[in-house]
Amino acid sequence: MTELRKSSRFFALLVPLVAIVAFTHYAALGAVRKSPTAAKPTHEQILRGRYLVLSHDCNGCHGGTNPADPQWLSGSYSPIQEFKIGPCAITPGAQPCWTTRARNLTPDNATGIGRFSERQLFNSLRYGLRPGETPDVVITSTTPGKGNFPANPRYLAPPMPWPGWRHMADADLWAIAAYLKYGVKPVSHHVEDSEGPPDFWASAYTVEKIGPYPAPPFPTAQERKF
Numbered sequence: 001m002t003e004l005r006k007s008s009r010f011f012a013l014l015v016p017l018v019a020i021v022a023f024t025h026y027a028a029l030g031a032v033r034k035s036p037t038a039a040k041p042t043h044e045q046i047l048r049g050r051y052l053v054l055s056h057d058c059n060g061c062h063g064g065t066n067p068a069d070p071q072w073l074s075g076s077y078s079p080i081q082e083f084k085i086g087p088c089a090i091t092p093g094a095q096p097c098w099t100t101r102a103r104n105l106t107p108d109n110a111t112g113i114g115r116f117s118e119r120q121l122f123n124s125l126r127y128g129l130r131p132g133e134t135p136d137v138v139i140t141s142t143t144p145g146k147g148n149f150p151a152n153p154r155y156l157a158p159p160m161p162w163p164g165w166r167h168m169a170d171a172d173l174w175a176i177a178a179y180l181k182y183g184v185k186p187v188s189h190h191v192e193d194s195e196g197p198p199d200f201w202a203s204a205y206t207v208e209k210i211g212p213y214p215a216p217p218f219p220t221a222q223e224r225k226f
Helices: 002-012 043-055 118-127 170-183
Strands: 083-085 098-100
Touching: 043 170, 118 170
Parallel strands: none
Antiparallel strands: 083 098
């Protein structure tokens, strides 16, 4: 939680979040679906998604202390759990100032993510797109207007660290989506929508600021083989 609040200070200067180090590829990918099908996910996939949610500290912002907590992943409940983005994060009252809130990630249809497909959740994690404004389609490009990428993308509000999550393996992102859809009980809890600039953070998520996807092949000029 402390690290995420530190990240919000970077956005106070409109500097994008640094990527979270992606976890290594799951050794048993054969037991995990690589894309959704008509069948429900496997038990192994749900457990994989649960592990990733726990190890990536999703509850640090989205609520709960452990999966048995009644508020598990059901979003922010008080101003203490909100993030101030902009100069006001450092100087109270300074402008511009936006308030972002961690949303309800439980599969409640009205107040959570229950109405979104696994594909929409995958696209949200891979491309940082708000699932409510992104069609249930396969996206093949990161350029607005191409490959089903929205011409006017609406991105997730910071401090959601999707720039790092986008480098995770496909199967891991599908596992997270499956866990959120099928492995968590729905909680009816409305979270007020996050505020943001008119471009929905598009100017903060350019390639120049967050790097390319996929990442440059290994080794780059700053890396070495051993």
